[in-house]
Amino acid sequence: MGPFDWLPYAPLEPLALDWLNGVELAVLRLDRIDPLISGNKWFKLTEHLAQAHQAGASGVISLGGAYSNHLHALAAAGKRFGFATVGLLRGHAHHTPTVEDLQAFGMHLHWLGFGGYRARHEPGFWAPWRERYPHLYPVPEGGGGLAGATGCRVLVEQARAQLSHLGWADYDAWWLAAGTGTTLAGLVLAEAGAHLVYGAMAVPHDHGVAQNVSALVQGGYQLLDASRGGFAKVDPLLRDFIETTEQACGVPLEPLYTGKALLALKHQVEAGHVAPGTRLIFVHTGGLQGRRGFTAGRA
Incomplete structure (x- = not known):
C-alpha cells in the first residue's frame, strides 16, 4: 500500500431555511468532496x-x-x-x-x-x-475508534478557514448526526473545549454511541435522541421534511443520518432551545449512495 496524501476539501455553505427563526446555519458539505469516496x-x-x-x-x-x-x-x-x-x-x-x-x-x-x-x-x-x-x-x-476520530479532526480546521466567506468571525457550536460517534469525537478532540459539539443520535441508546464517545473524549459534547424509533426507521414526517428541505435549499439529504439530524435541529429551534443569533455549523456526513435502497422501496 502506498501513502495516502489525498486530503479533499469540504465547502462550507450558508443554509437558509424558514424555520431557523434567526439561528444562523452553515453546512460543511462532506457530500461534495468526491463522487465515490464521499462524506465523513x-x-x-x-x-x-x-x-x-x-x-x-x-x-x-x-x-x-x-x-x-x-x-x-x-x-x-x-x-x-x-x-x-x-x-x-x-x-x-x-x-x-x-x-x-x-x-x-x-x-x-x-x-x-x-x-x-x-x-x-x-x-x-x-x-x-x-x-x-x-x-x-x-x-x-x-x-471507528481513536484512529477514525483522529482522521476527522481536520474538519474543524477546514471549517474555520472558510468562516470569513460567511462573514462570521466565530461560531457557537457544531451539529451533526451520530451513528457511532466517531466523527463527533474527532470534532471534540480538535475543539479542545473551544466550542460545544451536538450529536443527534441516529440510532437508539442501546447501540452504544454514548459509550463509544466517552471512551474517546471527556466532555465538550452533548448527545440527543434523533433515532425516531430505531436505526433505519423512516416515518412519513421525516420523508416529508427531507423532500421539503431539498426543495427549499437544494441540499440533498438521506434519511438515516443527515435528514434525522437536521429534523432534530428543527425541533430544538421550534422548542426554543436554540436562541436566535446562534451560529451553528452542521456537518453533512454524506451517505447519499445509501438513498438508493430507500428509493427502491426499502423502509
Whole structure:
C-alpha cells in the first residue's frame, strides 16, 4: 500500500431555511468532496490506512451491511489507490445497489449471516480472518475508534478557514448526526473545549454511541435522541421534511443520518432551545449512495 496524501476539501455553505427563526446555519458539505469516496467515511479512514501502510499491509479488511457507506468508500478507495479490500457483510447474500458497487470496485465479499455478524465484538472474532488474510489490515466497523476520530479532526480546521466567506468571525457550536460517534469525537478532540459539539443520535441508546464517545473524549459534547424509533426507521414526517428541505435549499439529504439530524435541529429551534443569533455549523456526513435502497422501496 502506498501513502495516502489525498486530503479533499469540504465547502462550507450558508443554509437558509424558514424555520431557523434567526439561528444562523452553515453546512460543511462532506457530500461534495468526491463522487465515490464521499462524506465523513474518507476522513475516518485516513489514519487507519496510514497504520495499514506502516504495518506493511497490502490491503484492508472491514465490516458493514449491504447498504454500508463505510464499505462503499473503502472499496472505492481501494480501486482508486490500488490496494486490496475485503468486506465482511451482515446477513445473507443479496443484491443491493451498494453491494453491486462493492463488487464492481473489486472488493471481495464474505456474508457472515446475522449471528456471525453479531459476534464481531467478541475477542476471538478476527483470529480466523487474520489467518486467512495475513497481509490485510483489519479496520473496525465504520472506521471507528481513536484512529477514525483522529482522521476527522481536520474538519474543524477546514471549517474555520472558510468562516470569513460567511462573514462570521466565530461560531457557537457544531451539529451533526451520530451513528457511532466517531466523527463527533474527532470534532471534540480538535475543539479542545473551544466550542460545544451536538450529536443527534441516529440510532437508539442501546447501540452504544454514548459509550463509544466517552471512551474517546471527556466532555465538550452533548448527545440527543434523533433515532425516531430505531436505526433505519423512516416515518412519513421525516420523508416529508427531507423532500421539503431539498426543495427549499437544494441540499440533498438521506434519511438515516443527515435528514434525522437536521429534523432534530428543527425541533430544538421550534422548542426554543436554540436562541436566535446562534451560529451553528452542521456537518453533512454524506451517505447519499445509501438513498438508493430507500428509493427502491426499502423502509
